[in-house]
Every structure is written in C-alpha cells, then in structure tokens.
Amino acid sequence: MNVTHGMYSHPLRNVWRSMITRCMDPSRPEYPDYGGRGITVCAAWRSYGAGYAQFVADMGPGYEPGLEIDRRDNDGPYSPENCRWVTRTQNSRNKRSNRVIEHAGQRRCLAEWVELLGLSRSTLRNRLNRGWPAARALTEGVAPERLAELGLTE
Structure with a gap:
C-alpha cells in the first residue's frame, strides 16, 4: 500500500x-x-x-x-x-436503533429532545411507552419560554 x-x-x-x-x-x-x-x-x-x-x-x-x-x-x-x-x-444520533420522535415539524431522536427540553431520559421514555402522544410527552412540565424558544408552542 x-x-x-x-x-x-x-x-x-x-x-x-x-x-x-x-x-x-x-x-x-x-x-x-x-x-x-x-x-x-x-x-x-x-x-x-x-x-x-x-x-x-x-x-x-x-x-x-x-x-x-x-x-x-x-x-x-x-x-x-x-x-x-x-x-x-x-x-x-444517526443510528437505526434510535427512537425518533416527530413534533411540530421537528424530527429528533429521544436523546436530542431530552437535551433540548431539559427532561430526563427516563421521564420522556416512560411517557412514550405509556402511549402518551408526542405533543403531550414533549411539552408537559416544560417551561413555556423553553417551548417558545424551540418553536414548540401553538
């Protein structure tokens, strides 16, 4: 070579x-x-x-x-x-095994949502595993200002 x-x-x-x-x-x-x-x-x-x-x-x-x-x-x-x-x-974050969640026109893996929203990984994973819709799982308990910064408010 x-x-x-x-x-x-x-x-x-x-x-x-x-x-x-x-x-x-x-x-x-x-x-x-x-x-x-x-x-x-x-x-x-x-x-x-x-x-x-x-x-x-x-x-x-x-x-x-x-x-x-x-x-x-x-x-x-x-x-x-x-x-x-x-x-x-x-x-x-570009692995096939990642859990990808789409909300408000944004498609991100679970780890990225956790980082952006300040939620714990287990909280978000448990919410989704219990069947919560993505909109509720990603926004409940998150400060409205943070949601607005991320463009996740209606």
Missing part, C-alpha cells in the same frame, strides 16, 4: 480500512450491520491503493482529529455524496 500512494501513515487510513472491512468482510463482527444489510462502499473508494487515495482526496479536506465518518442516509452507501465528518454525539 505504501508503495502505491505513499499515505500509509495518513490519519484516515484506519477510517478507510474500517469502512472497507465492515462492508466487505463477512468474518467481521460488524458485517451484519453493514455489508450484510446492503451497505456498500462506492467503487472509487473500494480498491486498495487507488481507492484509498481517492477516499483521502474526497474526504480528507473536511477531516479533523476526533471526528467520525457518518452516512447522511443511514441506508445508503459510503460515497462522497452520502458521507460527512461529524462528532461522536452526532454520529450516535
């Missing part, structure tokens, strides 16, 4: 390698959640050598230490059009 592109020690090498293996290596534990469910890597990024160099050319400019690669469309491929660099918090 080093002979082909001279970027063996580039900080994006492990990101690229992890992406390739979780999508293309059935022996990897992550494979069922990626390649096993149809997540692919675009052809331009797939090959050793040239693919890695293209990945760095496409994604390198926005990279900063501490960021993670994320797919905008969680069911879409790893490709320049679908990938971005995000914080760990942002990346964890």
Whole structure:
C-alpha cells in the first residue's frame, strides 16, 4: 500500500480500512450491520491503493482529529455524496436503533429532545411507552419560554 500512494501513515487510513472491512468482510463482527444489510462502499473508494487515495482526496479536506465518518442516509452507501465528518454525539444520533420522535415539524431522536427540553431520559421514555402522544410527552412540565424558544408552542 505504501508503495502505491505513499499515505500509509495518513490519519484516515484506519477510517478507510474500517469502512472497507465492515462492508466487505463477512468474518467481521460488524458485517451484519453493514455489508450484510446492503451497505456498500462506492467503487472509487473500494480498491486498495487507488481507492484509498481517492477516499483521502474526497474526504480528507473536511477531516479533523476526533471526528467520525457518518452516512447522511443511514441506508445508503459510503460515497462522497452520502458521507460527512461529524462528532461522536452526532454520529450516535444517526443510528437505526434510535427512537425518533416527530413534533411540530421537528424530527429528533429521544436523546436530542431530552437535551433540548431539559427532561430526563427516563421521564420522556416512560411517557412514550405509556402511549402518551408526542405533543403531550414533549411539552408537559416544560417551561413555556423553553417551548417558545424551540418553536414548540401553538
């Protein structure tokens, strides 16, 4: 690899390698959640050598230490059009397993609503599990000023 592109020690090498293996290596534990469910890597990024160099050319400019690669469309491929660099918090909020709640034209995961509204995670989760409508679960007991700031008042 080093002979082909001279970027063996580039900080994006492990990101690229992890992406390739979780999508293309059935022996990897992550494979069922990626390649096993149809997540692919675009052809331009797939090959050793040239693919890695293209990945760095496409994604390198926005990279900063501490960021993670994320797919905008969680069911879409790893490709320049679908990938971005995000914080760990942002990346964890783009998981299939998240509980997404829509209210007042806003679609957010449970953790984000908790953070914005100042509710505890267990309070909001319990309200929803008991069948409360989203409007009631998200607004009951929340200060009217906070709801107004977030555009959640009628």
